[in-house]
Amino acid sequence: MRSIILQIIDFFYQPFARFMPRQTFRYLACGGGNTALDIFLYFICYNFVLHQQMVVTPVINISAHIAALFMSMAVTFPTGFLLSKYVVFSDSNLRGRVQLFRYFVLVGICVLLNYALMKLFVDRLHFYPTIGKICTTALVVTFSYLTQKKFTFKVTHSG
Structure with missing residues (x-):
């Protein structure tokens, strides 16, 4: 999987080679992709999973926009770490x-x-x-x- 991701990112790197190091471009590509995933997941969680409704628990009530934030982070925290560890800063x-x-x-x-x-x-x-x-x-x-x-x-x- 790492090899495929690197091939795709490095293919698009060529026009930017004069302006930034490869590692910086990889960081921007992986971070941008992970940010896009975060926004997409947030939208899905807020609108279709939580239906914009507060999450009520016995301990605390959590507004839908905050709950969706944590739900999307549950996916994008590990993907961000793995992309950084294995693609950008390997x-x-x-x-x-x-x-x-x-x-x-x-x-x-x-x-x-x-x-x-x-x-x-x-x-x-x-x-x-x-x-x-x-x-x-x-x-x-x-x-x-x-x-x-x-x-x-x-x-x-x-x-």
């Missing part, structure tokens, strides 16, 4: 469980960054929400890529 020699823990922490930080940056851009700086989301996404994607490359899936050199 040269990392850290143990898998270390990578998984670091990826989990990174995703949590990215969720908080998304929230904080949207509050900053829209509520404080009065950006139009779509412009705020574009700025937020650019910053969070850059942070995520650098963190995954330098921390989550770093390559350690034995010396």
Whole structure:
């Protein structure tokens, strides 16, 4: 499966080779695909699984839009990790469980960054929400890529 994914991504890489490294393109392709999957699953869960209705449990009531968020993340968290581990940063020699823990922490930080940056851009700086989301996404994607490359899936050199 890894080989097929790499062949497809690398086929489309050629026009971008002058502008960015192959690893960056792979990150954008895998991350973009996983984000598209997340949005699609969110839409399906919110509209057709939950029927836009609150989820009532004995402990807590969860609004449909938040429940759909967690439902879609249940799929896209592991797919994002696996794509990062085996397609984008496959040269990392850290143990898998270390990578998984670091990826989990990174995703949590990215969720908080998304929230904080949207509050900053829209509520404080009065950006139009779509412009705020574009700025937020650019910053969070850059942070995520650098963190995954330098921390989550770093390559350690034995010396």
